[in-house]
Amino acid sequence: MKAYIRSAVSISPQNTFDNSSFLNGLAEYQGNRLNCIEPDYNEIIAPKLNRRMSRLIKMSAACALTCLKDAGITSPDAIITGTAYGCLEDTGIFLTSVIEQDEEPLTPTAFVQSTHNTAGAQIALLIKCNYYNNTFVSGGVSFENALLDALMLLSENEQANILAGGMDEITDISHTILSRTGLYKHGPVSNTNLFLLNSKGTIGGEGAAFFLLASKPSEHNLANIDAVATFYKPADITETAQHISSFLAAQCISASDIDLFITGNNGDAKHDKVFAQLQQLLFDRVPSANYKNLCGEYPTSTAFALWMAANIVKANSIPAILGHTGVTKNKINKVLIYNHYQNIYHSLILISAC
Amino acid sequence: MSTVVFVAGAGVITGIGNNVPGCVDALEQGKTGIDTIKYLQTNHRGQLPVAEVKLSNDELAAISGFSPSASRNVMLSMIAAKEALDNSGIKDIPDLRTGFVSATTVAGMDKTEKFFADFLPDHSKGKLRDLRYHECGNITAMVAEKLGIRHYMSTISTACSSSANAIMYGARLIKHNVLDAVIAGGTEALTKFTLNGFNTLMILDEQLCQPFDENRRGLNLGEGAGYLALVSERVAELLKANLYCALTGYCNVNDAYHQTASSPEGDGPYWAMSGALKMSGLQPADIGYINLHGTGTQNNDSSEGTAIKRLFHPRYPKLSSTKSFTGHTLGASAGIEAVFSALAVQRGLIYPNLHLQTPIKEFAFIPESGFSTDPELKNVLSNSVGFGGNCSSLIFSKL
Numbered sequence: 001m002k003a004y005i006r007s008a009v010s011i012s013p014q015n016t017f018d019n020s021s022f023l024n025g026l027a028e029y030q031g032n033r034l035n036c037i038e039p040d041y042n043e044i045i046a047p048k049l050n051r052r053m054s055r056l057i058k059m060s061a062a063c064a065l066t067c068l069k070d071a072g073i074t075s076p077d078a079i080i081t082g083t084a085y086g087c088l089e090d091t092g093i094f095l096t097s098v099i100e101q102d103e104e105p106l107t108p109t110a111f112v113q114s115t116h117n118t119a120g121a122q123i124a125l126l127i128k129c130n131y132y133n134n135t136f137v138s139g140g141v142s143f144e145n146a147l148l149d150a151l152m153l154l155s156e157n158e159q160a161n162i163l164a165g166g167m168d169e170i171t172d173i174s175h176t177i178l179s180r181t182g183l184y185k186h187g188p189v190s191n192t193n194l195f196l197l198n199s200k201g202t203i204g205g206e207g208a209a210f211f212l213l214a215s216k217p218s219e220h221n222l223a224n225i226d227a228v229a230t231f232y233k234p235a236d237i238t239e240t241a242q243h244i245s246s247f248l249a250a251q252c253i254s255a256s257d258i259d260l261f262i263t264g265n266n267g268d269a270k271h272d273k274v275f276a277q278l279q280q281l282l283f284d285r286v287p288s289a290n291y292k293n294l295c296g297e298y299p300t301s302t303a304f305a306l307w308m309a310a311n312i313v314k315a316n317s318i319p320a321i322l323g324h325t326g327v328t329k330n331k332i333n334k335v336l337i338y339n340h341y342q343n344i345y346h347s348l349i350l351i352s353a354c
Numbered sequence: 355m356s357t358v359v360f361v362a363g364a365g366v367i368t369g370i371g372n373n374v375p376g377c378v379d380a381l382e383q384g385k386t387g388i389d390t391i392k393y394l395q396t397n398h399r400g401q402l403p404v405a406e407v408k409l410s411n412d413e414l415a416a417i418s419g420f421s422p423s424a425s426r427n428v429m430l431s432m433i434a435a436k437e438a439l440d441n442s443g444i445k446d447i448p449d450l451r452t453g454f455v456s457a458t459t460v461a462g463m464d465k466t467e468k469f470f471a472d473f474l475p476d477h478s479k480g481k482l483r484d485l486r487y488h489e490c491g492n493i494t495a496m497v498a499e500k501l502g503i504r505h506y507m508s509t510i511s512t513a514c515s516s517s518a519n520a521i522m523y524g525a526r527l528i529k530h531n532v533l534d535a536v537i538a539g540g541t542e543a544l545t546k547f548t549l550n551g552f553n554t555l556m557i558l559d560e561q562l563c564q565p566f567d568e569n570r571r572g573l574n575l576g577e578g579a580g581y582l583a584l585v586s587e588r589v590a591e592l593l594k595a596n597l598y599c600a601l602t603g604y605c606n607v608n609d610a611y612h613q614t615a616s617s618p619e620g621d622g623p624y625w626a627m628s629g630a631l632k633m634s635g636l637q638p639a640d641i642g643y644i645n646l647h648g649t650g651t652q653n654n655d656s657s658e659g660t661a662i663k664r665l666f667h668p669r670y671p672k673l674s675s676t677k678s679f680t681g682h683t684l685g686a687s688a689g690i691e692a693v694f695s696a697l698a699v700q701r702g703l704i705y706p707n708l709h710l711q712t713p714i715k716e717f718a719f720i721p722e723s724g725f726s727t728d729p730e731l732k733n734v735l736s737n738s739v740g741f742g743g744n745c746s747s748l749i750f751s752k753l
Contacts, residue, residue: 112551115511139489
């Protein structure tokens with residue numbers, strides 16, 4: 001089960017939507033909330049449709065349409081999305097009106113757009129795609145589940161072109177609530193000093209990233225997805241290391257074959273300990289890079305990480321803003337993305353140069 | 355890649371019964387679970403009938419092992435998933451890679467509503483522990499932990515076709531040798547959010563719903579959960595005595611017509627049924643019974659009926675909508691109906707379509723009005739259609 005990434009498009013708190021440059025300078029943020037830098041949607045989605053869509057749907061649709069265009073594909077054979085929170089904005093609007101108006105007649109617009117499959121459905125509707133359509137809502141591995149589904153579909157149908165994406169949004173309500181749960185840092189913080197504070201909490205982020213995946217190579221492929229795996233609440237670092245070792249062994253490689261280890265460090269001292277321990281245990285000589293100082297923490301952040309990794313492999317260079325430790329090899333062949341979300345959901349994505 | 359996946363267990367809880375025997379009894383006796391609202395705290399009590407599971411949160415907690423303050427969604431999921439797991443015998447086989455794939459549309463919205471009532475006037479208020487059930491994936495994880503399943507878990511949400519896609523995904527994980535066994539289906543509890551949502555869409559029937567009736571007025575909501583235990587061929591051989599049937603066909607398509615409406619030609623359900631038939635290698639004439647999506651809305655029944663006409667005319671199988679018993683249980687409906695369909699093919703059961711008075715005039719078929727048995731029943735088709743154009747069909751075949 002492998003897939004070529006034919007195109008990749010991301011809307012994130014960085015200037016990522018325009019693929020003509022690749023992370024050419026860091027968008028800096030003060031505070032614990034990183035919102036997406038959004039394009040002019042009217043250039044991508046018909047204004048009549050655009051007006052009715054929530055921000056998450058616009059971000060997703062803009063990425064999806066651009067991804068298809070970049071890959072030169074009018075309609076894919078499957079649309080698969082992953083989102084932990086789904087359409088928070090519409091859910092919040094409808095829930096607020098149910099409660100504040102005490103179940104008096106309300107308008108159904110926000111309700112019908114609140115279902116988790118709205119992004120996948122709206123993309124299908126925009127391009128009239130009648131094929132396979134699925135939405136995973138598996139917390140911190142929602143995007144990874146979508147990828148596994150895509151890899152399985154590609155092995156079921158080698159001719160298929162699959163559009164897969166991950167997305168989650170921050171709303172004022174979700175940011176307030178997640179702040180109260182202690183997920184975010186209190187006090188002054190910036191994404192430029194995220195990894196220097198050694199304190200509790202992280203910074204909130206959001207984003208959408210879509211990929212056109214195919215089992216057949218083409219001229220412009222960015223990279224190859226070799227494998228994806230998830231595991232749940234490992235007992236300790238030994239179990240985590242075992243999962244990673246057997247994941248690599250199944251691909252007939254070892255940790256030393258990894259040219260770049262992209263980790264889900266998010267600035268929370270306790271959360272990040274796992275990555276430091278693993279670096280010592282398995283990847284002591286492997287260069288590593290972070291990504292959550294760019295996009296913030298959210299459950300489908302690995303979609304951003306995959307977008308970044310695919311571009312690194314394609315460009316064979318690591319953008320300076322990643323603050324990585326030196327890569328010595330001439331060619332970046334294999335990149336491993338390892339993330340965990342609140343030490344509950346863990347995931348591994350292995351990609352390689354084409 | 356292996357090609358066959360077997361059904362080795364089933365678990366279900368709905369407004370007509372708290373387990374498989376309870377639901378089958380009600381289906382045989384033609385007893386609907388749709389009634390006036392008793393448990394849901396809503397202003398629509400007395401006005402909108404629904405099919406509630408006939409247990410309070412305290413009673414559900416006692417059976418499920420969750421705290422009475424947990425979401426109904428997670429308790430319903432636990433009860434049905436545990437029945438499917440226990441009843442499959444897969445726990446007795448050591449070292450299986452077992453997964454849990456569950457579907458839901460609004461997860462623990464019942465608790466989120468409680469939180470929001472306090473939170474909206476004052477953002478520092480509201481018990482955060484009530485929000486543990488808000489994320490769909492959390493419900494799956496909580497139940498998986500209680501079931502002792504850690505190897506793989508996944509959650510799917512494609513509106514009213516959600517649990518058909520969970521069953522498909524579970525089956526494919528087995529075929530791709532990712533798992534040996536999987537508990538797959540879905541769960542949904544009634545909430546003010548969904549009741550008011552469907553009410554504002556003006557598609558709720560204030561009387562008992564009449565799916566596939568010429569004079570149908572809309573749907574009644576319901577709640578519940580339904581799961582199948584799916585196993586690989588290798589596991590099936592070890593479990594021979596316990597097998598229900600095989601899952602021989604499935605197909606997921608998108609109607610891509612409208613966010614909430616189905617195409618008048620029924621393209622989505624037509625493609626889903628055709629795709630499932632193609633996969634199973636069956637002809638339309640091989641299908642003995644269709645468990646309809648049959649919500650009772652003008653749009654759904656007309657669209658689904660047209661799709662059936664296109665595929666089956668002039669030889670129609672027996673068909674019925676069991677939503678006339680269970681109400682429309684949204685993310686759980688395809689899981690519940692998959693359980694009913696698997697039992698139908700295993701035991702030769704044909705369920706009635708309650709409250710049918712005048713069959714839809716433009717169609718040449720008439721849904722079943724009474725319960726019957728058919729020992730010759732070989733293949734059962736189950737349809738689901740959801741918001742966003744998500745349509746999926748499943749085919750269960752006799753062993």
